Amino acid sequence: MASVPKRHTYSGNVVTDRNHHSVQKTNDILHPIRKNQRKHATFGPYIVGSTLGEGEFGKVKLGWTKAFSPNEVPKQVAIKLIRRDSIKKDADKEVKIYREINALKHLTHPNIIYLEEVLQNSKYIGIVLEFVSGGEFYKYIQRKRRLKESSACRLFAQLISGVDYMHSKGLVHRDLKLENLLLDKHENLVITDFGFVNEFFEDNELMRTSCGSPCYAAPELVVSTKAYEARKADVWSCGVILYAMLAGYLPWDDDHENPTGDDIARLYQYITQTPLKFPEYITPVPRDLLRRILVPNPRRRVSVRAIQRHEWLKPHHAFLSIQPNYWDEQLRKERPQLSTRGDVGRHTTYSSPTSPDPKSRDRNSLIIESTMEQSRVSPQPLASRSASSTDDSSLILNNAKMNEKELRVVGEHPSDSTKYVRDIKNSPSPIEQTTARHSSKGKKHTSVAGLVTIPGSPTTVRTRDILSEPIGQVSDPGQKAFTQEEFHRIGNYHVPRSRPRPTSYYPGLSRNNADNSLMDIPVNKLGATGRSSDSKNLDRLYNPEGKSLNAVHDSTKATISNNAIMLLSEGPAAKTSPVDYHHAIGDLNAGDQPTTEAIVKMNEDLAYKAAESGSPREKIDPENDSMISTKKEPNASTDDEGMETQPENVSRSSKKSDASLNKENKKNYDRKRFSFMSLYSSLNGSRSTVESRNSKGNSVAVSSRNPSGQSNKTGSKIAQQQSGTISDNSVLKVPNPDTNANDGGKRNETNDNAEDRNPGRSVRASVMISTLREDGNTWSGEGHNVDAQTSTARKVLNFFKRRSMRV
Ligand SMILES: Nc1ncnc2c1ncn2[C@@H]1O[C@H](COP(=O)(O)OP(=O)(O)OP(=O)(O)O)[C@@H](O)[C@H]1O
Numbered sequence: 001m002a003s004v005p006k007r008h009t010y011s012g013n014v015v016t017d018r019n020h021h022s023v024q025k026t027n028d029i030l031h032p033i034r035k036n037q038r039k040h041a042t043f044g045p046y047i048v049g050s051t052l053g054e055g056e057f058g059k060v061k062l063g064w065t066k067a068f069s070p071n072e073v074p075k076q077v078a079i080k081l082i083r084r085d086s087i088k089k090d091a092d093k094e095v096k097i098y099r100e101i102n103a104l105k106h107l108t109h110p111n112i113i114y115l116e117e118v119l120q121n122s123k124y125i126g127i128v129l130e131f132v133s134g135g136e137f138y139k140y141i142q143r144k145r146r147l148k149e150s151s152a153c154r155l156f157a158q159l160i161s162g163v164d165y166m167h168s169k170g171l172v173h174r175d176l177k178l179e180n181l182l183l184d185k186h187e188n189l190v191i192t193d194f195g196f197v198n199e200f201f202e203d204n205e206l207m208r209t210s211c212g213s214p215c216y217a218a219p220e221l222v223v224s225t226k227a228y229e230a231r232k233a234d235v236w237s238c239g240v241i242l243y244a245m246l247a248g249y250l251p252w253d254d255d256h257e258n259p260t261g262d263d264i265a266r267l268y269q270y271i272t273q274t275p276l277k278f279p280e281y282i283t284p285v286p287r288d289l290l291r292r293i294l295v296p297n298p299r300r301r302v303s304v305r306a307i308q309r310h311e312w313l314k315p316h317h318a319f320l321s322i323q324p325n326y327w328d329e330q331l332r333k334e335r336p337q338l339s340t341r342g343d344v345g346r347h348t349t350y351s352s353p354t355s356p357d358p359k360s361r362d363r364n365s366l367i368i369e370s371t372m373e374q375s376r377v378s379p380q381p382l383a384s385r386s387a388s389s390t391d392d393s394s395l396i397l398n399n400a401k402m403n404e405k406e407l408r409v410v411g412e413h414p415s416d417s418t419k420y421v422r423d424i425k426n427s428p429s430p431i432e433q434t435t436a437r438h439s440s441k442g443k444k445h446t447s448v449a450g451l452v453t454i455p456g457s458p459t460t461v462r463t464r465d466i467l468s469e470p471i472g473q474v475s476d477p478g479q480k481a482f483t484q485e486e487f488h489r490i491g492n493y494h495v496p497r498s499r500p501r502p503t504s505y506y507p508g509l510s511r512n513n514a515d516n517s518l519m520d521i522p523v524n525k526l527g528a529t530g531r532s533s534d535s536k537n538l539d540r541l542y543n544p545e546g547k548s549l550n551a552v553h554d555s556t557k558a559t560i561s562n563n564a565i566m567l568l569s570e571g572p573a574a575k576t577s578p579v580d581y582h583h584a585i586g587d588l589n590a591g592d593q594p595t596t597e598a599i600v601k602m603n604e605d606l607a608y609k610a611a612e613s614g615s616p617r618e619k620i621d622p623e624n625d626s627m628i629s630t631k632k633e634p635n636a637s638t639d640d641e642g643m644e645t646q647p648e649n650v651s652r653s654s655k656k657s658d659a660s661l662n663k664e665n666k667k668n669y670d671r672k673r674f675s676f677m678s679l680y681s682s683l684n685g686s687r688s689t690v691e692s693r694n695s696k697g698n699s700v701a702v703s704s705r706n707p708s709g710q711s712n713k714t715g716s717k718i719a720q721q722q723s724g725t726i727s728d729n730s731v732l733k734v735p736n737p738d739t740n741a742n743d744g745g746k747r748n749e750t751n752d753n754a755e756d757r758n759p760g761r762s763v764r765a766s767v768m769i770s771t772l773r774e775d776g777n778t779w780s781g782e783g784h785n786v787d788a789q790t791s792t793a794r795k796v797l798n799f800f801k802r803r804s805m806r807v
Contacts, residue, residue, distance in 0.1 A: 077130065163191070
């Protein structure tokens with residue numbers, strides 16, 4: 001899709017010699033062990049491979065854990081390598097990085113990138129993320145030109161679910177765009193790049209910092225001098241993304257008078273004054289949704305919750321009805337000792353002494369608690385990939401039992417967190433063997449024991465998920481047990497046996513409270529496509545007693561997949577595993593069918609009504625999803641803030657011949673010129689100081705003051721690692737970037753007040769990073785100088801820095 005070029009928030013994805021890179025990348029992915037035998041740079045316990053991409057901060061590298069036998073399947077990760085000296089020079093960068101880390105450590109959602117851990121050596125900070133192998137979403141759309149409606153619907157539902165989840169955590173992304181979305185290998189959407197993330201609070205939720213990329217950023221970010229409601233800005237961006245998915249191009253890009261898009265203010269003028277138009281192939285139901293989202297006035301813009309209820313997303317209502325806290329509860333249920341007691345085992349427990357409340361401690365913790373060993377699962381023998389499903393599950397269960405032993409903690413008093421030790425003597429699990437190897441071999445890096453990972457790490461969930469009960473065992477007598485085979489063929493959401501992450505969702509599944517067993521919709525009740533034939537059937541299927549859909553699909557009924565099974569696909573072998581992933585995602589190439597009869601009927605009605613023009617168009621109520629207005633309004637109405645609500649005449653969607661349609665589409669594509677530009681977020685006021693601290697009081701890493709102006713003491717309480725493990729745990733604290741010089745004392749005052757009312761909120765922007773020791777082969781930049789080339793990306797970045805604007 002030539003029409004949606006990549007737009008960077010700051011800079012371009014400049015990779016020289018693309019072919020070489022892609023070949024190298026493929027080799028890395030398919031043959032990490034073979035690569036492992038060659039001399040590679042390492043970063044902590046990871047071998048560093050090819051460059052996956054490049055962003056503002058530097059390169060993102062493929063990494064994998066070291067394998068010590070040919071049978072071990074290394075775990076793949078993506079390591080965002082950031083030069084520490086570049087951070088010291090650039091306070092804004094520092095803010096972005098720690099924002100990202102702090103946000104990610106609180107987010108555990110299948111459609112949000114997992115933060116594995118954060119490491120650093122003398123030159124680099126490495127943000128270790130799960131490796132998402134499906135590629136960049138914008139490229140995916142480019143390849144397909146545009147998405148089938150059903151695919152767009154599924155992916156948009158995932159986007160909205162992720163956004164709703166982060167909003168429920170009090171976080172807003174503020175830079176949602178195609179370029180910040182990746183696909184996993186099952187073509188599930190993964191939201192990345194949380195550099196602009198910020199907190200909002202019910203009582204103080206308006207923000208002032210202009211963020212994002214112009215073509216995706218909500219108009220109020222630029223045209224209004226008022227503070228904006230950040231959640232609604234995320235909603236706008238989601239609308240632009242949905243439009244791009246369905247149309248194959250962005251709803252607004254350059255106008256003729258501003259062809260390069262250089263004049264950002266003008267671009268926004270264009271956006272707010274140009275009525276939203278749709279190509280004919282976007283059907284009325286998604287149009288209706290888009291019309292509700294892409295409303296310049298944020299107050300009239302639909303909310304995330306209302307989007308979730310919209311008719312177009314009906315096929316995914318069950319998934320969308322999963323409450324955000326479900327994902328957390330799932331973790332808490334399965335590893336409660338972590339949420340309240342801190343870590344166990346060889347990692348010393350890190351917990352914030354200043355936060356007695358576990359919840360607030362979690363949210364405000366200055367550190368990323370170390371749970372790596374619990375979550376780490378030993379590489380599985382390649383041979384096990386080809387084992388039967390029964391073998392697979394017994395293998396998992398065996399491992400699970402071992403892990404369970406390993407995870408068993410000694411000690412009872414929750415506050416006595418530092419005393420918990422893992423019962424490792426009786427657990428010769430592969431995990432321990434692996435880590436032991438790391439310990440003995442990686443003398444300088446001192447093994448994974450020094451790693452820092454997020455509390456509630458999803459990988460931990462995966463491990464723990466399988467502990468309670470054998471797969472297929474069902475505790476609810478009212479529900480039918482399902483076989484292994486059925487388990488992997490759940491309605492529309494067929495779950496590959498080896499999913500690496502709980503990305504799919506299973507409407508109608510229920511999970512027994514006490515265990516992880518899953519309930520299933522009997523497969524034979526679903527159509528050949530895996531979908532129920534119509535919405536009524538769907539409701540009946542999910543809701544035999546006629547309760548409301550949401551009531552039925554509450555958080556206790558809905559479920560994620562069995563994470564234990566997902567583990568099997570970790571590593572490159574999964575790439576070539578015979579699992580039919582198409583079952584998991586639906587056929588993306590399937591026809592652009594309306595998802596239910598109801599929609600078909602609606603479309604027909606609309607087509608009919610569209611023929612009748614003349615009567616005024618109904619006003620859209622953003623919160624009312626009672627359906628589509630079809631009446632025509634002669635002129636765009638102007639709302640109370642002078643922003644047009646951009647009515648769209650549905651009659652324009654009347655049928656045309658294919659030829660004229662194609663011609664018009666082509667014209668549309670041609671007309672669209674996409675500029676490469678970004679809006680630099682002005683964080684002028686960042687009072688970033690460089691201050692370092694570790695457990696011994698040594699100067700180690702970058703840190704800065706928290707918004708309350710006080711150096712938070714929490715991070716200084718770092719228990720000593722056991723001997724032979726890593727000891728430099730640096731506390732990084734950053735100021736609230738939204739408190740800036742432009743706002744002066746007034747803003748600070750507001751924040752201070754807010755801080756009084758909400759103590760501890762703003763200290764979230766602080767993290768702890770494990771410091772790596774280095775050896776000769778450690779990734780420290782030699783020969784890999786990220787900043788060595790003055791890339792186009794860098795030039796663009798500098799350009800936008802110079803043009804930095806603030807509203
Ligand atoms: N977890 C991941 N798995 C696979 N590839 C990744 C991952 N994270 C990043 N990449 C690749 O690296 C590229 C750059 O990453 P990312 O966008 O996060 O960097 P950035 O410095 O934040 O960029 P920018 O702010 O310019 O958008 C991505 O476009 C993607 O191709």
